[in-house]
Amino acid sequence: MLKKKWWHEKAAYQIYPKSFYDTNGDGIGDLKGVISKLDYLKDLGIDIIWLSPIYCSPLADQGYDISDYYDIDPRFGTMEDMDELLKEAKSRNMYIVMDLVVNHCSDEHEWFKKACEDPDGEYGKYFYIADAKDYKLPNNWRSYFGGPVWDLLPGHTDKYYMHVFHKKQPDLNWENPKLREEIYKMINWWLDRGVAGFRIDAIMNIKKPNIYTSYPADRDDGLASIDNMLHDAEGIDDFLHEMKTETFEKHQAFTVGEVFTDRPDALEAFIGNNGHFSSMFDFAETIAGKSDDGWYKCKPVVWGEEYKKAAFGTQKRLGDIGFISNIIENHDEPRGVSHYIPEADVSDTSKKMLAAVNVMLRGLPFIYQGQELGMTNVVFHSIDEIDDCSTLDEYQVALDAGLTPESAFKAVVPYSRDNARTPFQWDATANAGFTTGTPWLKVNPNYTDINAAEQANRPDSMYHWYKELIALRKNPEYKDVVVYGEVVPYKEEQTNLMAYYRKGTDRTLLVVANYQHDAQDVVLPGTYKKVLMNNLDTLDLNGDILHMPGYQAVIFEM
């Protein structure tokens, strides 16, 4: 049975600080910007805020490359700003969750600099450093951002260091108890300072099998996907259990893991009653259609059916084991409304349908900044407009596979992480009101139509729809069923109909969505009362047959 926890009934929001709100005109969002928008988030109904990294960083991977875990990058602000944010959040009963990036640090971190100076010394053991034997790499693993996971250790010609992500992100060696101790110390330091917990980055990568194991090459580059090593690594549970008992547990911190795994017992180990984390993200929808060969090979997906399959699949596997965190998008994914809805059908109605089917699932809803406005992918005109290292690599992969520059660009850009990283659209003034300077990444030109100021005053806006969905979750009458009610699919076999019950102790809701362009009829199971609806004010009902226009979504109470 699921034990009730304080955070189950909350609503969470991810801020990507660099693109949220800039208060000093340097084109980069900052902590003061976050503080000034707390009331906006409070009004939306948000309780828990996850901040993507704001620690000192060269920003080679936008802050996921940390050079000092104990300080704030000056571009984002100061430690005083951070303390003020914690204080201001607390006074509004809001919780700040930081990003915990501990699979790797930055090559500009003191630890790595010392490791380069003396690879055989204490800090050399903080990393994976291997001797170059006849200039042969220790293994043939391919890094997530392209090329081998090995690079020459700066200052050396006979040693390599490992990085499973960018070459400016050397992997930390978790086998070393000294390193683990350093990390736990840092985690406790932040928890003592008042952060409520962490979103835990790329955590599946901390456990490696023997680093001298190569795998059959899966592309012409002679390298093999990191998935092989993830599959072979054994013993991650020991690390994660230790981390929890040394840190989170002592502070009753909230933790949500970025957990990608196909291990069947993983749900129990990760988020069961005695699991490593409070929750983990459900990536089932984001993974659908992706190809191991690269973004250019992603398959077009019929989302009504795929979305349903992915979402229900997770709910069925999960049962009462734990509490998942549901997302439509994040800073690594394209905008959900552009990805999960065919371009010609993107409208407020279809966007609201997507919001309803996702937010009404059991789990903790995480809303990514701008999602509540229905922000979309951007029209990028050339590869020069892209900043994201992952997209640049995938573009190269497509070129290497023989695509022309034009078709390579067309193929990868819909999946670019930059789609979700463009500045938040606050209002219809220059640069969407994000900055008075030059924004670090281009603003989506559709900000004159899609922006927070316009939506705040329009009761049928996306913003208000999200606000209503969140309010339903908090409504004392409905809280029990929305937070804890069992998810039971309804007419699962009906094509492009995504419908499910939420069965609580004394109430039952039925979410019905027509996830397609065309109208369709649905036979309802009995008497009902309408709770929320995404488009028209009246239902087209004939006895128990509901005639649903395309992308209609209705929440009934049975």
Ligand code: TEU
């Ligand atoms: O992402 C981890 C991850 O699995 C990525 O490979 C993800 O699939 C990729 O970004 C898609 O292009 C986390 C962070 O969320 C991401 O922003 C970082 O770049 C990465 O870790 C390294 O810290």
Ligand code: CA
């Ligand atoms: Ca700024």
